[in-house]
Amino acid sequence: MSKVAQYLQEHLLGEVSTSKDALRHFSTDHSIFQVEPSIVVYPANEHDVRKTTRFLWQLAERGRVIPMTPRGAGTDTSGAALGNGVMMVFPAHMNRIVELDLKSGRAVVEPGLNYGRLQQTLHTHERYIPSYPSSLEFSTIGGAVGNNASGERSYKYGSTSAHVRSLRVVLANGEVITTRRLSKRELGKKMGLSTFEGDIYRKLDAVLDDQAAAVDASVRAVSRNASGYNLADIKHRDGSFDLTPLFVGSQGTLGTITEISLDTLEYNPETHLVMASFHNLDAALAAVQTVQHSKLQPSSIEMVDYHLLDLVSKLNPNLLKSVLPPPLPKVVLLLEFDDSSERARKKGIKDLKKLITNDVDRLIVADDPLEQALLRKIRHSSSILMSHSEGRLKPIPLIDDAIVPLDELPGFVADVYKLFADNKLQVALWGSVGDGLLHTQPFLDLEQLGERQKAFRLLDQYHKIVNKHRGSLTASRGDGRLRGPYLAAEYGHDVYTLFQKVKALFDPYNFLNPGVKINVTTDAVKPLIRPSYGLDRLYKYLPRS
Numbered sequence: 001m002s003k004v005a006q007y008l009q010e011h012l013l014g015e016v017s018t019s020k021d022a023l024r025h026f027s028t029d030h031s032i033f034q035v036e037p038s039i040v041v042y043p044a045n046e047h048d049v050r051k052t053t054r055f056l057w058q059l060a061e062r063g064r065v066i067p068m069t070p071r072g073a074g075t076d077t078s079g080a081a082l083g084n085g086v087m088m089v090f091p092a093h094m095n096r097i098v099e100l101d102l103k104s105g106r107a108v109v110e111p112g113l114n115y116g117r118l119q120q121t122l123h124t125h126e127r128y129i130p131s132y133p134s135s136l137e138f139s140t141i142g143g144a145v146g147n148n149a150s151g152e153r154s155y156k157y158g159s160t161s162a163h164v165r166s167l168r169v170v171l172a173n174g175e176v177i178t179t180r181r182l183s184k185r186e187l188g189k190k191m192g193l194s195t196f197e198g199d200i201y202r203k204l205d206a207v208l209d210d211q212a213a214a215v216d217a218s219v220r221a222v223s224r225n226a227s228g229y230n231l232a233d234i235k236h237r238d239g240s241f242d243l244t245p246l247f248v249g250s251q252g253t254l255g256t257i258t259e260i261s262l263d264t265l266e267y268n269p270e271t272h273l274v275m276a277s278f279h280n281l282d283a284a285l286a287a288v289q290t291v292q293h294s295k296l297q298p299s300s301i302e303m304v305d306y307h308l309l310d311l312v313s314k315l316n317p318n319l320l321k322s323v324l325p326p327p328l329p330k331v332v333l334l335l336e337f338d339d340s341s342e343r344a345r346k347k348g349i350k351d352l353k354k355l356i357t358n359d360v361d362r363l364i365v366a367d368d369p370l371e372q373a374l375l376r377k378i379r380h381s382s383s384i385l386m387s388h389s390e391g392r393l394k395p396i397p398l399i400d401d402a403i404v405p406l407d408e409l410p411g412f413v414a415d416v417y418k419l420f421a422d423n424k425l426q427v428a429l430w431g432s433v434g435d436g437l438l439h440t441q442p443f444l445d446l447e448q449l450g451e452r453q454k455a456f457r458l459l460d461q462y463h464k465i466v467n468k469h470r471g472s473l474t475a476s477r478g479d480g481r482l483r484g485p486y487l488a489a490e491y492g493h494d495v496y497t498l499f500q501k502v503k504a505l506f507d508p509y510n511f512l513n514p515g516v517k518i519n520v521t522t523d524a525v526k527p528l529i530r531p532s533y534g535l536d537r538l539y540k541y542l543p544r545s
C-alpha cells in the first residue's frame, strides 16, 4: 500500500483499498474507456470526503498532483466515472435519505443513494422526481446530479437541474459549502469571506460580468443540455446568485457533492398512453412539431424507428407481435399524458387525435396499466439492441445522446441515416423525440484497431452533423472523455475559454476529475479505449421489456 493510501486509511472512518480486484473493478464504467485508479476510498461521511480532498490539495500544493474521481454506480457512458488517482465511491456508505419533508416536498439525500430506491420511497408518499433516467434501477442520485441526467418525462418536467434546490459540496481545498440561490445582499456577504469560498464567489461574479457575451453565447438552442458548464443560470437579472446549476452536470470536475436537496413532485400513477404509428418518417416528425407548437402538454413523446423494430422483431419475433402486427411502420411514437384529472387526460387525447389524425396510420390509446406495459415494450426494445451482439460486433455507446432543435430534426435524422449508410453500418434510432433527442449505437468490434479508428472517425463526422443542426452533443449523459474533445468546436473559442477559466477557478491544481469534460484531447483519450467493451454489470437488468 502506498504512503498516500496508508495515510488515508489511518485518518478516515471509511475504508481504503488498493486490492487488485477493487482497482480492476473500478477501472471501467459503462463507457468504451478503461482507466485504473490507484486507490479506492469508501467515504463513511462528509468528513472523510473533506479530509481526503484536503490531503490531496496539500499534496498538490507541494507539486504532487493525484486526481480524485467521485463515483456513484459507474453507469456513466462518457468515461467520466474513471480516473487514475483516488476513486471516491459513494454507494457503500453515503446512501441515506437524510430528510423527507412531505409538507414542502423537499427530500435531502446522500449522493450514493440508489435512484430507484429513492423513487420507490417517494412513491409510497405519492411523490417522485420526474427527471429520472432510464438507468434509475442501477444508478445513483449523485451520478444523476453529476451528469444532469434526464429521462422520458423531462419533456414536460426538465432535467435533474430543474429539481435540485441546493447542494453541500466539498471544494478542492476541503472547505464545505452549501449552495442555494442567494440574494444580492447575501452574495455580498459571501464575497466578503476570506476563504476559498469567498474567493470563488468574488472571482466568479467578476468573470461572469466581464464575459457576459460569452455567458449568453453558452446557451444552446435545445431544451436539455448536459454539455459544458451551465453558466447562464448562475446569476439572474435581479442580482441573485446560485452555484447549484453550475455543479449540476459538472461531472465531479468542480467539487464533490456530499448532500443533495431536491424538490419532489406529486406522483400520479394514472396515465394515458397513446401509441401512434406512421408509414412515413416526415409525417411522424411533423406530428411531433405540431404537438410541440400546440397547447397540448404530454409528459413524454418517445420514438422508435423502423430499423430498431425490424431488428427486434428478428431477434425476438414474439415481443412486439401483439401491438405491431406486420408490416412494421416506419416510426412509432409513444405519447404519455399524466394530468392529475382523468378529464384533462381524455381531453388531451381528443385534441391530439384532431391534430395528427391526417398523418397517423394507427392510433391506440391505453389507460389500463397492463395494456400500457405492452405498448411500452416498443420503447424498451432499445435495450434488446443494446444487449445484443453479432459475433464480435457490439452496439457501442459512442454517438448516442445528441439533441437538436425540433425544426432541425428532419434534416438531422436524414444526415444520421446517411452517416450510417456511408460507413456501411446498421442504423437504429430511438429516444425522446419531443425534445429532439435521439439515440443510436453503431455495431463495432473494438478489439480491432481499424474499428477503433473508425469509431473516432464516426465521432468526428457525427459531431459535424450535430453542429450543422445547431445541436448539443449531449442532452443528458455528459461530455466526459468521449465528447470533451469536441467542446471547443461546439461552443467556440470565447465560451470554451470561459469554461477553462471557471474550471481553473474551482480547481487551480487540476486534480478534480481531470481529463473529463474540459481540457480533453482526442489524442489523450484514444489510448484509453478498452477493446473488451461490454455491458458487464448490467446484464442482470437488461433487456427490460
Ligand SMILES: Cc1cc2nc3c(=O)[nH]c(=O)nc-3n(C[C@H](O)[C@H](O)[C@H](O)COP(=O)(O)OP(=O)(O)OC[C@H]3O[C@@H](n4cnc5c(N)ncnc54)[C@H](O)[C@@H]3O)c2cc1C
Binding pocket: 029, 030, 069, 070, 071, 072, 073, 074, 075, 076, 077, 080, 081, 090, 111, 132, 133, 134, 135, 138, 139, 140, 141, 142, 143, 144, 145, 146, 147, 148, 149, 150, 151, 152, 250, 251, 252, 253, 255, 256, 257, 258, 476, 477, 513, 538
Ligand atoms: C443502459 C443505460 C441507460 C442509461 N439511460 C440514461 C438515461 O435515460 N438518461 C441519462 O441521463 N443517462 C442515462 N444513462 C447514463 C447514466 O446511467 C446516468 O447518467 C446516471 O445518472 C449516472 O449515475 P451513476 O450513479 O452511475 O453515476 P456515475 O457513472 O458513477 O457518475 C456519473 C458522473 O457523476 C459524477 N459524480 C458521481 N457522484 C458524484 C458526487 N458525489 N459529486 C460530484 N460528482 C459525482 C461522476 O464523477 C461522473 O462524472 C444510461 C446508462 C446506461 C448504461
